[in-house]
Amino acid sequence: MSQYLEKCFSGAKINSLELRNRIIKAATFEGMSANGAPKPSLGAFHSRLAEGGIGMTTLAYCGAESNGRVMDSMLYMDEQIKPQLQQIISDVHSHGAKVSGQLSHCGNFSKNKEFKGRRPLGPSFGINSVGIASGMPFAGALTIPEIKERVKTFARAALFMKNTGFDAIEIHFGHGYGISQFISPRTNKRKDEYGGSLENRMRFALEVLAAVRAAVGDDFPIIGKISMMDGVGDGIKIDDAVEIAKMLDKGGIDGIITSGGTSSMNPMLMFRGDTLLNGMIEQETNPIMKFGLKLVGPKLFRQYPYEDTYFLPQAQRIRDAVDCAVVYIGGCSSNADIERVMGAGFDFIQLGRSLIHDPDFVKHAMADANYKNGCSHCNKCATLIEHPDGIRCVEVA
Numbered sequence: 001m002s003q004y005l006e007k008c009f010s011g012a013k014i015n016s017l018e019l020r021n022r023i024i025k026a027a028t029f030e031g032m033s034a035n036g037a038p039k040p041s042l043g044a045f046h047s048r049l050a051e052g053g054i055g056m057t058t059l060a061y062c063g064a065e066s067n068g069r070v071m072d073s074m075l076y077m078d079e080q081i082k083p084q085l086q087q088i089i090s091d092v093h094s095h096g097a098k099v100s101g102q103l104s105h106c107g108n109f110s111k112n113k114e115f116k117g118r119r120p121l122g123p124s125f126g127i128n129s130v131g132i133a134s135g136m137p138f139a140g141a142l143t144i145p146e147i148k149e150r151v152k153t154f155a156r157a158a159l160f161m162k163n164t165g166f167d168a169i170e171i172h173f174g175h176g177y178g179i180s181q182f183i184s185p186r187t188n189k190r191k192d193e194y195g196g197s198l199e200n201r202m203r204f205a206l207e208v209l210a211a212v213r214a215a216v217g218d219d220f221p222i223i224g225k226i227s228m229m230d231g232v233g234d235g236i237k238i239d240d241a242v243e244i245a246k247m248l249d250k251g252g253i254d255g256i257i258t259s260g261g262t263s264s265m266n267p268m269l270m271f272r273g274d275t276l277l278n279g280m281i282e283q284e285t286n287p288i289m290k291f292g293l294k295l296v297g298p299k300l301f302r303q304y305p306y307e308d309t310y311f312l313p314q315a316q317r318i319r320d321a322v323d324c325a326v327v328y329i330g331g332c333s334s335n336a337d338i339e340r341v342m343g344a345g346f347d348f349i350q351l352g353r354s355l356i357h358d359p360d361f362v363k364h365a366m367a368d369a370n371y372k373n374g375c376s377h378c379n380k381c382a383t384l385i386e387h388p389d390g391i392r393c394v395e396v397a
């Protein structure tokens with residue numbers, strides 16, 4: 001085994017947490033939590049990944065509050081589901097892997113029925129694109145007291161996660177979700193201390209990080225996923241992302257996951273490969289939404305050809321700029337990819353689709369230096385997040 005494969009498949013620490021290797025299952029909302037409660041299939045999915053040898057899995061979506069969810073089929077951090085979460089964590093632990101939870105807030109972007117008659121709140125007034133067909137076409141702007149309250153909500157959820165037994169927390173700073181709506185000039189039009197300059201637009205993110213850190217303590221691992229670019233004209237660019245990463249590093253984060261794109265404005269930038277559009281139209285049950293997708297879909301779902309390790313050039317800039325751990329994500333699907341990423345100085349690798357395709361990725365990659373995962377990046381798995389049975393790889397039996 002080469003030195004880089006050796007490095008990847010041996011133990012490593014994030015803050016005080018020891019992982020058996022450097023492969024972390026990426027956050028992939030699995031759609032196995034109807035009405036916000038984990039189904040047995042969610043536990044089975046993560047246990048199976050742990051059996052396959054990963055160092056840590058990530059439970060997503062972990063809404064900071066019920067109103068922090070895009071859909072009511074997403075988890076939110078609440079005492080009612082503590083026993084089920086503890087069971088999942090204990091099952092994963094029994095197979096030698098650790099469990100992180102992706103702590104998120106949807107902000108201005110929701111079709112959660114709880115918002116009926118109200119607006120989801122983000123940094124500024126705007127269109128709630130995902131809520132149009134559900135009669136919630138607009139998003140409102142948070143007042144300053146509401147921002148302070150939302151920071152506390154993140155901290156409460158983080159403490160709940162630590163007390164429940166999660167080994168780490170991944171804060172979602174990217175993909176157009178609640179925190180990144182503040183960071184991006186595309187969605188943040190505020191004129192107060194939370195808008196304008198990058199320092200001001202980062203204020204909410206840094207307050208959340210500080211509050212989560214204060215809630216869980218200095219020795220608890222906190223990592224964060226950022227978008228290195230939004231993929232829209234007036235959004236975040238890589239030069240901004242380098243500064244964002246430096247600020248998070250200085251704010252005490254243990255690791256940064258270098259993703260890109262926005263779920264609501266340019267999703268294909270984060271995935272690459274075959275468009276999600278056809279599968280989403282096929283799966284959509286709301287006729288208005290189906291029509292809307294057919295109408296605006298081709299503009300929203302821009303095409304980006306798949307390339308192995310497609311975020312490496314931009315992620316390398318983040319790697320060079322910060323002292324904290326950097327977690328590579330995006331198109332890693334073979335030992336050759338792992339060698340390239342480890343050779344470039346990254347500390348951990350997150351895998352999404354490769355693990356959905358082959359939960360035994362780690363076992364297979366350790367046994368065969370020429371291992372290549374068979375995921376074709378058809379992206380059908382990502383169109384199944386609202387399917388009653390949740391996601392699966394359609395290419396394997």
Ligand SMILES: Cc1cc2nc3c(=O)[nH]c(=O)nc-3n(C[C@H](O)[C@H](O)[C@H](O)COP(=O)(O)O)c2cc1C
Pocket residue numbers: 026027028029030060061102172175225259270271329330331332350351352353354381382383385391
């Ligand atoms: C089915 C599916 C669901 C996803 N859900 C999330 C999510 O809940 N949070 C998130 O940050 N990213 C999500 N992603 C994006 C992945 O975390 C990852 O950024 C993307 O798949 C690229 O990595 P990969 O090439 O290893 O698959 C999802 C991806 C897939 C395929």
